[in-house]
Amino acid sequence: MEVKKRPALRIIIGIVTVVLACMSGASTTAEHTAFEQKAFIAGEESTVTVYQPDKQGNLHKSKEVPRGSRVIVRDEASIELDGTEYSRVFLANDKSGEVYYIAEGSLTKKKSGVVREKEVYVRTPVTLYANSKGPEIAGFAPKGTKLKVTGYTGLDDKGVVNKYKVQIATDEESKDKPVTEGFAYGKYLVRTQEKADANYNENGEYDKAAKSTYDMELYGGKATDLDYYPYERTEIKGKPFCREAKAMYLNWYAAVHNDAYIKLIKETGCNAVVIDIKDGALSYKSPAAEKLSPTAYKKAQVSLEEFEAAVKTFNDEGIYTIGRIACFNDAHYAKDHPEDCIKTGLSGSAWPSAYSRNMWYYNVALAIEAVELMDFDEIQFDYVRFPELAYEMSQEPGTDFRNAYGESKVQAIQNFCFYAADQIHEAGAYFSVDVFGECSNGYVTAYGQYWPGISNIVDAISSMPYTDHFGSEDTWSEPKGVMSAWAKKAAKEQTKIPTPAAARTWVTGYNTPFWAPSVTYDNNKLKQQVDALYDAGLDGGFIPWNSASSIDSYKLYKGIWDYER
DSSP states (O other): OOOBOOSSHHHHHHHHHHHHHHHHTOOOSGGGTTOOEEEEEOBSSSEEEEEEEOTTSOEEEEEEEETTOEEEEOSOOEEEETTEEEEEEEETTOTTOOOEEEEGGGEESSGGGSBOOOEEEESSOEEEESSSSSSOEEEEEOTTOEEEEEEEEEEOTTSOEEEEEEEEOOOGGGTTSOOOEEEEEGGGEESSHHHHHOOOOGGGHHHHHHTOOOSSOOSSOOGGGSOOSOOOOOOBTTBOOOSSEEEEEEOHHHHHSOHHHHHHHHTSOOOEEEEEEEESEESBOOHHHHHHOHHHHHTOSBOHHHHHHHHHHHHHTTOEEEEEEEOSOOHHHHHHOGGGBOBOSSOSOOOBOTTOHHHHHHHHHHHHHHHHHHOOSEEEEEOOSOOTTHHHHHHSTTOBOOOTTOOOHHHHHHHHHHHHHHHHHHHTOEEEEEEEGGGGGSSOOTTSOOHHHHHTTSSEEEEEOOTTTSSSTTOSSSHHHHHHHHHHHHHHHHTTSSSOOEEOEEEEOSOBSTTSOOBOOOHHHHHHHHHHHHHTTOOSEEEEEOTTOOHHHHHHTGGGGGOOO
């Protein structure tokens, strides 16, 4: 770059000083005493270019510096190039004393002014939050939405914004409508409409989704409507993720009366417990539920203090704790909030809709509370779906799913997972989701679950391929065959995305079939199932399902937790 020197005497002196400093490879503090001003680097991108002069005084690109970096302008020397003035600066965290030049328009005196973009676009559907922190929901913006930037919160050391304060940009037709404003995670936003509209298709992931169809309409939505951009896995400081969890399920009663279970855990290789927080009834009198679902609070099983003490027992023993929350199958919340429930003429219990943001908020508020009060290592969401009668409901003309944002069922489930994952990670815990065994079949189910769309977001995906639910008659007597057939299909679903979750599977831990038990499930029956999982590459661990948390059953097949390949 050819430098045009300004005629002012002090500018000429300043340039000569720069050249001499560069030639000598050093700078002195004495020459900068006349003027000193602190500033910040600002820009529309996460980094800004800084320049250095050569021996002839010409500017050349030196490096990219994150916006938000502090600089010191120690004199008023500047260089003009093609109508742009470049200020002489020193990087505040650079002890070398190197001299740099930066366009004057890329400097600001206030930290609040370092982010210069005026609009951003939604690449991955985003929840708009009411506040800069916390799970309270203000709105939603689907893929491709243009957002007006009105502020930001959080800037990392690479100059990347954590959350933007935004408004949904209005057009002429909607300019008279109320403006939706809130905070959105910057990681889901891009700078151009073209990038926002594009689909992630590296190695054909999006093409694979296009093939994920069923031979009839199930009304769950299309796999191609989902987001498959690689999801950056969270690592929580001081709390490693249990990648291979050999877990024991404990209902609320077993968790509170836990002496025999802890004794058994110590005798085996069990390294994790799944403890019910909400499964029909709440396990404890939750402060969050007291505000959001009074019926659930009233009917809770034990006090907060008693449940806290129970969970602490497991934490003190160094056992990885997973808090289980049954999400959308919740009769207590349904009683308190019928306006959030699916309205249908079909018989059956009231079911809060997976479209309802109020229900999203309630479940995530419970999760955050459990992490903050009881230090759960992980939160596991179950019933992350629409009802099993979703297909029949979709055919029923009078059904109202409470779909405020025009999402398909599968979009609502994935968008809920994005929301829950971000909030639970921010609270300091990992996040897992249970899915039906049917999800291994490679299509979007009628109730809105699609394996790759969930596995791409959560830390662990826990399917439920119970041996008396799959295959032909009497598949439960020799479970390895039916489990092997299922596991191979599930493993294929894992390969459809670049960042799959750990596959931690629920296995049959009860006598079968459940409707008329005739086969006792012991070490051999459990080991057959786990062998099939690991043979297929599903090595994220396992959880025997036994709804009663029967200590006698657990003792009968306790060897399963010592499983080694």
